[in-house]
Amino acid sequence: MNAFELYNPTKLVFGANMVERLGELVEPYGKRILLVYGGGSIKKSGLFDDVMFQLGRIGAVVHELPGVEPNPRLSTVNKGIEICRAENIEFVLAVGGGSVLDAAKAVAAGALYDGDVWDFTIRKAVIQEALPIGTVLTLAATGSEMNGNSVITNWETKQKRGLGSKHIYPRFSILDPKLTYTVPANQTVNGIVDIMSHVFEQYFTLTTDIPLQERFAESVLLTVIENGEKAIKDGTDYDARANLLLAGTYALNGTLPNGVTTDWATHGIEHEVSAIYDIPHGAGLAIIFPNWMKYVYQERVGKFVQYAVRVWGIDPAGKTDEEIALAGIEATRAYFTRIGAPATLGELEIGDEHLERMADEATQFGPIGSFKQLTKDDVLQILRNSL
Amino acid sequence: MNAFELYNPTKLVFGANMVERLGELVEPYGKRILLVYGGGSIKKSGLFDDVMFQLGRIGAVVHELPGVEPNPRLSTVNKGIEICRAENIEFVLAVGGGSVLDAAKAVAAGALYDGDVWDFTIRKAVIQEALPIGTVLTLAATGSEMNGNSVITNWETKQKRGLGSKHIYPRFSILDPKLTYTVPANQTVNGIVDIMSHVFEQYFTLTTDIPLQERFAESVLLTVIENGEKAIKDGTDYDARANLLLAGTYALNGTLPNGVTTDWATHGIEHEVSAIYDIPHGAGLAIIFPNWMKYVYQERVGKFVQYAVRVWGIDPAGKTDEEIALAGIEATRAYFTRIGAPATLGELEIGDEHLERMADEATQFGPIGSFKQLTKDDVLQILRNSL
Numbered sequence: 100m101n102a103f104e105l106y107n108p109t110k111l112v113f114g115a116n117m118v119e120r121l122g123e124l125v126e127p128y129g130k131r132i133l134l135v136y137g138g139g140s141i142k143k144s145g146l147f148d149d150v151m152f153q154l155g156r157i158g159a160v161v162h163e164l165p166g167v168e169p170n171p172r173l174s175t176v177n178k179g180i181e182i183c184r185a186e187n188i189e190f191v192l193a194v195g196g197g198s199v200l201d202a203a204k205a206v207a208a209g210a211l212y213d214g215d216v217w218d219f220t221i222r223k224a225v226i227q228e229a230l231p232i233g234t235v236l237t238l239a240a241t242g243s244e245m246n247g248n249s250v251i252t253n254w255e256t257k258q259k260r261g262l263g264s265k266h267i268y269p270r271f272s273i274l275d276p277k278l279t280y281t282v283p284a285n286q287t288v289n290g291i292v293d294i295m296s297h298v299f300e301q302y303f304t305l306t307t308d309i310p311l312q313e314r315f316a317e318s319v320l321l322t323v324i325e326n327g328e329k330a331i332k333d334g335t336d337y338d339a340r341a342n343l344l345l346a347g348t349y350a351l352n353g354t355l356p357n358g359v360t361t362d363w364a365t366h367g368i369e370h371e372v373s374a375i376y377d378i379p380h381g382a383g384l385a386i387i388f389p390n391w392m393k394y395v396y397q398e399r400v401g402k403f404v405q406y407a408v409r410v411w412g413i414d415p416a417g418k419t420d421e422e423i424a425l426a427g428i429e430a431t432r433a434y435f436t437r438i439g440a441p442a443t444l445g446e447l448e449i450g451d452e453h454l455e456r457m458a459d460e461a462t463q464f465g466p467i468g469s470f471k472q473l474t475k476d477d478v479l480q481i482l483r484n485s486l
Numbered sequence: 487m488n489a490f491e492l493y494n495p496t497k498l499v500f501g502a503n504m505v506e507r508l509g510e511l512v513e514p515y516g517k518r519i520l521l522v523y524g525g526g527s528i529k530k531s532g533l534f535d536d537v538m539f540q541l542g543r544i545g546a547v548v549h550e551l552p553g554v555e556p557n558p559r560l561s562t563v564n565k566g567i568e569i570c571r572a573e574n575i576e577f578v579l580a581v582g583g584g585s586v587l588d589a590a591k592a593v594a595a596g597a598l599y600d601g602d603v604w605d606f607t608i609r610k611a612v613i614q615e616a617l618p619i620g621t622v623l624t625l626a627a628t629g630s631e632m633n634g635n636s637v638i639t640n641w642e643t644k645q646k647r648g649l650g651s652k653h654i655y656p657r658f659s660i661l662d663p664k665l666t667y668t669v670p671a672n673q674t675v676n677g678i679v680d681i682m683s684h685v686f687e688q689y690f691t692l693t694t695d696i697p698l699q700e701r702f703a704e705s706v707l708l709t710v711i712e713n714g715e716k717a718i719k720d721g722t723d724y725d726a727r728a729n730l731l732l733a734g735t736y737a738l739n740g741t742l743p744n745g746v747t748t749d750w751a752t753h754g755i756e757h758e759v760s761a762i763y764d765i766p767h768g769a770g771l772a773i774i775f776p777n778w779m780k781y782v783y784q785e786r787v788g789k790f791v792q793y794a795v796r797v798w799g800i801d802p803a804g805k806t807d808e809e810i811a812l813a814g815i816e817a818t819r820a821y822f823t824r825i826g827a828p829a830t831l832g833e834l835e836i837g838d839e840h841l842e843r844m845a846d847e848a849t850q851f852g853p854i855g856s857f858k859q860l861t862k863d864d865v866l867q868i869l870r871n872s873l
Contacts, residue, residue, distance in 0.1 A: 100728045102501025107494065113745065114489025308725035311709040311733055318701030325697060338695035341487045345744065346698055354741065357732065358500065 100309050100358035107353045109245045110271040113345070115337070117273045118146070118235060121153035124271045128231045129189025130157065133182055135164045135203040137195045141237065144281050150194055150235065162186050164206065167195065170373055170380070171202035173253045176216055179206035183230065193234045193269075196286075197241025197293075197380075200234050204249035204267040207232045217253060220260035229266040235273045238282055239330075239343040240290030240381065242297055242351025244272035252374055258460070259374035274348065276341040284331050288438050289381025290347065291327040295320060296384040297350040301361045302406070303392075303470045305399060309359055313405070316355050320410050322346040324434060331438055364461075364468025365391045368478055371457035378447050385440035386447075389432040390484045395471040396424050403427055444486050454482045487696050487745035494740045496632045497658040500732065502724070504660045505533070505622060508540035511658045515618045516576025517544065520569055522551045522590040524582045528624065531668050537581055537622065549573050551593070554582065557760055557767070558589035560640045563603055566593035570617065580621045580656075583673075584628025584680075584767075587621050591636035591654040594619045604640060607647035616653040622660045625669055626717075626730040627677030627768065629684055629738025631659035639761055645847070646761035661735065663728035671718050675825050676768025677734065678714040682707060682818075683771040684737040688748045690782075690789060690857045696746055700792070703742050707797050709733040711821060718825055751855025752778045755865055758844035765834050772827035773834075776819040777871045782858040783811050790814055831872050841869045 112120055125132065132154060141147045154161055164179040182188065183206060191210075193203035207230040209216030218224040236244045243249065247268045252259040282290070302316040323346045329339035349355075368391070369383040396403045400420045407413040407427025415423050436442055444450075458479040466472040473481070499507055512519065519541060528534045541548055551566040569575065570593060578597075580590035594617040596603030605611040623631045630636065634655045639646040669677070689703040710733045716726035736742075755778070756770040783790040787807045794800040794814025802810050823829055831837075845866040853859040860868070 100725065100732075102504065103498075105498040105500070106496075109493075111490075111492040113492070117489065308729065310712060310729055311705060311736065314705030314708060315702060318698060318705055321701060322698040338487065341745075342695065342697055345487075349698065358728075 101306060101360060103356075103358045105353055105357055106265065107245060107268065109268050109352075111245060111274060111348065112271060113274045115275055115277050117275050118149050118153060118278075121150060121235070121273065122157040124273070125154065125159065125190055125192065125233060126157045128233075128270065130159045131187055131189040132159045132161045133164055133179060133186075133188045133191045133206065134161050135167060135179060135191060135193045135195070135199055135206065137165075137167045137199050139165070140281070141194055144278075146194065146235070146237065146278060150192075162188065164202075167199045167202045169198050170252045170259060170377055171198040171205075173217055173251055176202055176205040176209060176251055179203070180209040180216060183210035188230060191230050191232045193232065194237065196236070196238030197243045200236070200241060200243040200269075201249040201251060203232055203234070204229075204243070205251050205262060208262065208264065208267055217260075219262040220251065226262065226264035226266050229264065232267060232269045233271045234269045235278070236344070237278045238286065238290055239279055239340070239347040240293040242294075242347060244269060244274065245348050245352040250370070257374045259370040274344050276337055276344050279340045279344060280335045282334065284334070285439065286379075287327070287331050287334070288440050289379045291323055291343070291438060292381040292385040292388075292435060292440050294323050294343075294347045294350045296365065296381075296388055298355065299388060300363045300366060301355040301359055303362060303395075303402060304359050305470060306358070306360045312355055312357055312359050315349075317409050319346050319350050319355070324410070327438060360469050362468045362470045364470075364473050367461050367467045368457070368481065371461045372444070372449070372482075374460075375453050375457065376447065376449055378449075382441050382447065385435045386442060386444055386485050387481065389428055389435070390481050392428045392431065393425075394477070394481050394484065396428065398471045400424050444482075451483070451486060454479060457482060488693060488747060490743075490745045492740055492744055493652065494632065494655065496655050496739075498632060498661060498735065499658060500661045502662055502664050504662050505536050505540060505665075508537060508622070508660065509544040511660070512541065512546065512577060512579065512620060513544045515620075515657065517546045518574055518576045519546045519548045520551055520566060520573075520575040520578045520593065521548050522554060522566060522578060522580045522582070522586055522593065524552075524554045524586050526552070527668070528581055531665075533581065533622070533624065533665060537579075549575065551589075554586045554589045556585050557639045557646065557764055558585040558592070560604055560638055563589055563592040563596060563638055566590070567596040567603060570597035575617060578617050578619045580619065581624065583623070583625030584630050587623070587628060587630040587656075588636040588638060590619055590621070591616075591630070592638050592649060595649065595651065595654055604647075606649040607638065613649065613651035613653050616651065619654060619656045620658045620660075621656045622665070623731070624665045625673065625677055626666055626727070626734040627680040629681075629734060631656060631661065632735050632739040637757070644761050646757040661731050663724055663731050666727045666731060667722045669721065671721070672826065673766075674714070674718050674721070675827050676766045678710055678730070678825060679768040679772040679775075679822060679827050681710050681730075681734045681737045683752065683775055685742065686775060687750045687753060688742040688746060689793070690749060690779075691746050692786060692857060693745070693747045699742055699744055699746050702736075704796050706733050706737050706742070711797070714825060747856050749855045749857045751857075751860050754848050754854045755844070755868060758847045759831070759836070759869075761847075762840050762844065763834065763836055765836075769828050769834065772822045773829060773831055773872050774868065776815055776822070777868050779815045779818065780812075781864070781868050781871065783815065785858045787811050831869075838870070838873060841866060844869060
């Protein structure tokens, strides 16, 4: 186990109808609110009205940043920053899924920075402060509700990059499983793949002697696998939605990487695909992750054997380690296919035109990943195997 | 799953030699420090000198509260409160195991309260504020390093009671597995039992549809079972000590009870035993917990079946649920015995003289527990079965 620091001050408020507590949770931070949301589904569902009602009860002055895209754009973030400055915003409230939350975090950091918020993604500047943020989550996937990370896309340059800081942890996040009832099946599927991929990035590591972290990771995977299918079958299954939502939070709230050298290469590769093609993050991961697994498993076959046995219940009797490991990878692909996720870039009508550029961008600062360090050629090969 | 709130702002700093970071961690809170510690083992080990050196580097003024007892006493806590008031203490630093941390928390809360700190334990008053606290942990067991709870004993009235508040979460806790190398085997054993018991109190619940919380709990148990024996065999096995330490923290840092109705009856019963006999908490729990299990398992046999199969690897083939459940309970007892924990009160020379009083005290506010609500007669029976 490596040395590590664990710090996560987000208050999670979990349960049916918890939006009722919104006013009480926002009030300590001020009354001038920027409300960040997406394409309008929260208006259809009635959540927008509920949020406005609760904010009205504390006499809040609400400005709006609507229309945050699935891969949230720098231009939208900049719009939010302008509003914050012009209206002396005191608190940023994100209501939506991961992209809305990520956009709100970038807005909150950019509003107090005397420069271009993109600087944070290219490490030209470090976040020193941010407006306080709160979230009402409507989709199990991102983990953004309980961490200090954000991913935004510069649509002009087709670059998708991350920023992170302890200053952009949400002060609170409201998680009501009922708010995810209306998530369409395909988005539920993308969320499931996203959550599982977050776990993979922290589970497939060369770090040894981390039994608790491994079992925690397997716990999240098993919970998602079991409850994901239930939630797809019946979107209003409260327990399935609740278990999926909680698993999504724990996949990325700092519980799994304690003392572990994590990887994140596959996320890096996927970001290059969705920066160019604007596909859902979960769909890209469903295509690439099993191909990453096949490309790297020989670096530490034992870990993939453990994964196959503990997560997928592969019976090791009469099989070589190699066969067990491959069976686990096949089970992953089969599960993704069973729930309706894509298996090839071709299914999304993506050809080989930009693979070279994606591989270039993904490795622009050098090889990526830690389970196996991937050069540009490695990335290109994984992308070709994903066609 | 029930509704819940999760909030844990303690910063965990985990790894070898992390005491080097003490000055930097303390400095934001002030320089007038109360250093709380136990019977002097930190002087023998050299940790005391290391701590004083680090505090010296930031020019801290250090006052001392030494001699905190294994079941920390109200009288000692009151001594600490007096020092805080007389010396305008700004920060309370606990260096030791659970009892030292618990005493420090009570001191920190009491110092800013204009009344008797015992009021907090009998719910005559609620903690409104506390001096900031930091800890350097020397024993895997308590969980106190990352939660807002404390247990102290009024030796005059022979009462052991808890207090809790968000205000007494440590601001930071330093966990260096090497600091636990010198913990004697019997204390390592008590710590193992303590950690496992914390999990039991949150795992054996009537709440259903909590797969993630159940698997997390099983993860902690499996980690403790595997690494506990290694740590007893070789006290300087870094990975065993590290895994045990991290498991101890996760057993009681708010990860396991999310949305779960917890029990805590066995802790209540044990507190009454150790309030009178001043035995180690872990020893009392090793005796009582398997007897509690046998007394209550029929309330929900399925949960005990799951426990037996997943944690102890009991083969269910050809057995009734009842037999599987009992085999899991027997495996628990056998493990405690294998690592050298006591199985009966008699082994600690405790007879039946005060059982009636213990049962009375344990149930003074009504029946205790939730898996099965225990009346005075139930508690008395469990204690008799423990003789």
